Amino acid sequence: MSEVDVERLLRSALVPIEPSGALTDRLEQRLSELTATAADELADWELSSMRDPRNWVRPVAAVVIGGTAAGALVVVRARQQQRKRETSGLRALEKSVRGVAEDVQKRLRR
């Protein structure tokens, strides 16, 4: 028997094995649970991020959502709009504070 014969026999013997449907179902269920947990953590991150003013002006990366997370895109867009509104509100506040400060300086100079 040559090395080539042994390789041929090995290819016949060590065939790939399809996992059972039961394993696939169980594993996908477990992975879905883990992904859902990760999604919950994501939602928590979003909320905590919104509470922290430092994150209001944080650049928002393009959010690519596919498959099961498609619904989340609407939520994220709504949050982006909310952030924009809050950011512009913050800018208006900064502008008015700057205006008051300039006004006070002008009065002190007089």
Place this chain on the structure above:
Amino acid sequence: MDEPADKQRLDRDFTELYRAHLRDVYSYAYYRIGNHHDAEDLTEQTFLQAYRHFERAQRESDGRPLRPWLIRIAHNLAANYYRDRSRRPQTQLEDAAIISTPHDTERLVEGREEVQEVLEGVSNLPDDRREALIMRFALDMDNREIARALGRSEGATKVLIHRAIRQLEESLKEPARDE
């Protein structure tokens, strides 16, 4: 990692990895462990552990395929399995053949005895040689992938596979000499 898009991308990439390599991990686990029940457990644990460390693995892979990393996880878990339970592999050809798609019934009957001998020979090889052959022939991995999965150089892997085949060749000749 703290960006939503990153998490979603990771989950999507992991799903792709899972779909692409579920059969590889299961085949490895089965030929390594030798029974379907424990092979299923090992496969499940492999993917759960892979999910936990996927982000880092992807970051450090530098674009290289992640199959060797996945098989290495299975390899480590299998080593723990034997260490914890003091078990040895027990290959059950018939169970494997029944659910494996590449065998048709006619070939199965014709080659069963021959295949059984080969599987017995493989199961009697030292662990590293057996694993290398499983990766090469059941998973169709190349030397580079096997080297990464086993944590060896490509050269050492090539030698390992060559020696494994030679040892198996010798063991298959032995019954003929006895006759």
